[in-house]
Amino acid sequence: MRLWLIFTFISSVLFGAQVVQVGDKFKDSTKCKACHSPIVKQWEKSWHAKSHYDSDEYFQKTIDYVARKDNGKSLNTIKIECATCHNPRISVTSTNAEDEALASVGLDKNTAASKALKSDGISEGINCVVCHNIDKIHDDLPESKRGMDRVIWMKSGTMTGPYNDAKSPYHQVEARDFMNTNPNQLCFVCHANDKSEDGHRFVNMQAEFKSNGKQCVDCHMGIRTQGVAATIRLSNGDAHTRMVRSHGFVGAHTETMWQDALGVNAKKTKQTVEVTLSNPQPHALPSGFGSREILIEAQYVSAGKILKTEVLSLTSKYLSKRDKPTIPHLAVKTISNISIPAFSSKIFSLPMPIGAESVNIVVSYRLVNDEVRELLELKDPIWSKKMVIKKLNLKL
Numbered sequence: 232m233r234l235w236l237i238f239t240f241i242s243s244v245l246f247g248a249q250v251v252q253v254g255d256k257f258k259d260s261t262k263c264k265a266c267h268s269p270i271v272k273q274w275e276k277s278w279h280a281k282s283h284y285d286s287d288e289y290f291q292k293t294i295d296y297v298a299r300k301d302n303g304k305s306l307n308t309i310k311i312e313c314a315t316c317h318n319p320r321i322s323v324t325s326t327n328a329e330d331e332a333l334a335s336v337g338l339d340k341n342t343a344a345s346k347a348l349k350s351d352g353i354s355e356g357i358n359c360v361v362c363h364n365i366d367k368i369h370d371d372l373p374e375s376k377r378g379m380d381r382v383i384w385m386k387s388g389t390m391t392g393p394y395n396d397a398k399s400p401y402h403q404v405e406a407r408d409f410m411n412t413n414p415n416q417l418c419f420v421c422h423a424n425d426k427s428e429d430g431h432r433f434v435n436m437q438a439e440f441k442s443n444g445k446q447c448v449d450c451h452m453g454i455r456t457q458g459v460a461a462t463i464r465l466s467n468g469d470a471h472t473r474m475v476r477s478h479g480f481v482g483a484h485t486e487t488m489w490q491d492a493l494g495v496n497a498k499k500t501k502q503t504v505e506v507t508l509s510n511p512q513p514h515a516l517p518s519g520f521g522s523r524e525i526l527i528e529a530q531y532v533s534a535g536k537i538l539k540t541e542v543l544s545l546t547s548k549y550l551s552k553r554d555k556p557t558i559p560h561l562a563v564k565t566i567s568n569i570s571i572p573a574f575s576s577k578i579f580s581l582p583m584p585i586g587a588e589s590v591n592i593v594v595s596y597r598l599v600n601d602e603v604r605e606l607l608e609l610k611d612p613i614w615s616k617k618m619v620i621k622k623l624n625l626k627l
């Protein structure tokens with residue numbers, strides 16, 4: 232009996248998400264503000280803070296669309312699947328046949344799953360106790376186990392961080408490598424690979440990453456600078472100064488991050504203009520979530536007038552079980568996948584009209600391509616906004 236208990240304990244620790252309830256004192260970022268307000272403010276503006284059904288239109292409409300098209304599963308079941316990475320501190324990690332039966336007749340408002348999905352801690356998305364309450368990251372698990380299925384949580388009230396000499400009057404502290412010398416391990420808990428409902432892999436960021444010594448945090452949290460980790464004053468009247476990074480997690484949603492993210496060169500050949508895009512970053516671009524897009528627009532000019540405009544879209548497109556265009560999460564197949572791999576370049580040719588005297592080239596990025604934006608009826612202008620990478624002019 233005892234042996235059996237030990238066995239089930241070990242196998243659930245190794246192969247299933249173990250829920251550790253987060254105490255009320257630590258549940259959400261408002262509890263950290265008194266001593267970490269600069270960090271809380273930076274994080275609040277990040278998209279980690281928006282990673283929840285109620286805060287990100289694209290995420291919400293993707294979940295609704297999957298629930299509508301994937302008849303076998305209720306909205307709650309899909310939300311809980313996505314919570315693995317988007318809301319990993321959720322207290323319910325699966326639904327059962329009874330939940331599905333209640334959902335099918337609209338009587339699932341008071342199930343444990345519904346209550347867990349409404350709790351205020353998880354409405355903050357990827358908050359402080361997602362990253363700072365991890366004890367161990369299990370890189371020995373199969374690579375498809377991600378998010379909450381890949382980590383062992385710390386006991387509530389102990390914060391893991393980069394320093395081994397920190398002391399706090401509010402919580403315990405423990406140092407971890409994945410907060411200091413090996414932060415990629417933390418980012419790869421979620422930013423690694425993801426697959427559709429039918430098991431089709433549409434993100435493979437960890438596999439495409441080529442290390443050159445730079446870590447994700449160097450670019451997406453910025454370099455370490457002198458600052459304070461906690462604003463609370465020590466006995467000498469000053470706060471402890473430390474080397475710190477920004478918690479802005481700036482990325483694809485921030486226009487300024489795209490300026491010069493790729494090198495762009497153009498040259499004339501006999502009948503075309505050749506545009507070379509070179510990627511100095513350690514991962515592909517576009518990368519990460521499917522259906523991101525890079526646009527090359529060439530505006531040919533003659534005698535001060537626009538002669539013709541050519542547009543090239545570099546993106547991924549997906550097909551459903553019924554061979555129809557679909558969103559990444561319902562894909563069974565990727566039919567085109569154009570991105571520039573890490574430290575590589577690609578050449579794209581655009582036809583050149585006769586009589587063109589010069590060409591204005593604009594290379595930009597969009598979070599969602601036309602196809603998926605229309606399928607999901609996304610309304611917020613951020614999804615269609617063209618964020619400029621580089622503009623150049625070439626005499627022909």
Ligand code: HEC
Pocket residue numbers: 256257258259260262263264265266267359360363390391392393394395396397398399400401402404405406459460461463471472473
């Ligand atoms: C009453 C003040 C106070 C509150 C409230 C507080 N902390 Fe802290 N925290 C500190 C102090 C002081 C330190 C140590 C700073 C130093 O050594 O420079 C610290 C350190 C940390 C560290 C770094 C630990 C390490 O070893 O590297 C993390 C992470 C952290 N806190 C997270 C949190 C989170 C998350 C919350 C909210 C749930 C929180 N703190 C609430 C005072 C506080």
Ligand code: HEC
Pocket residue numbers: 278279281282283287290316317319357361362378414417418419420421422447448451452480481482483484485
């Ligand atoms: C628990 C899972 C998880 C972990 C761990 C995690 N992320 Fe994220 N990250 C996400 C999710 C989910 C999103 C998408 C949120 C959204 O757009 O709604 C995201 C978004 C981002 C973005 C995109 C922001 C933008 O504006 O496009 C960046 C950059 C990022 N994360 C960097 C990091 C870095 C660096 C680390 C490691 C220190 C990290 N993440 C760790 C899940 C995670």
Ligand code: HEC
Pocket residue numbers: 260263267270271274275279357358359360361362363392393409410411414417448455459460461474475476477478
């Ligand atoms: C996506 C993961 C992630 C989230 C979410 C996150 N942190 Fe951090 N945090 C990190 C990493 C990585 C470091 C180590 C940065 C470094 O190299 O110094 C860090 C460092 C810290 C430190 C030490 C100071 C520093 O910059 O090194 C404190 C304090 C801290 N975090 C508090 C918080 C609080 C409070 C929140 C919530 C508002 C939060 N963190 C949310 C990943 C995260």
Ligand code: HEC
Pocket residue numbers: 415418419422440445446447448449450451481482483484488489492511512513514515516517518519520523
């Ligand atoms: C040398 C700097 C650098 C490093 C290191 C780096 N990135 Fe990036 N990353 C960028 C730049 C530049 C972009 C394009 C602008 C933007 O989105 O920030 C980008 C884009 C992204 C995007 C959006 C991609 C897209 O096409 O929509 C994600 C997600 C991301 N990075 C995550 C990561 C993760 C996770 C790591 C670590 C495994 C990492 N990055 C390492 C510079 C870097």
Ligand code: HEC
Pocket residue numbers: 278287289290291293294297309312313314315316317377378421422423424425483518519520560598
């Ligand atoms: C394996 C971890 C993981 C799982 C499970 C997961 N996601 Fe994500 N998701 C991420 C990460 C990491 C990002 C950020 C990548 C990026 O910005 O390129 C993200 C980004 C997204 C985005 C883009 C958000 C934006 O603001 O641009 C959408 C939409 C999304 N996920 C939908 C879902 C849905 C729906 C589910 C459940 C069916 C789900 N995800 C399950 C890790 C995951």
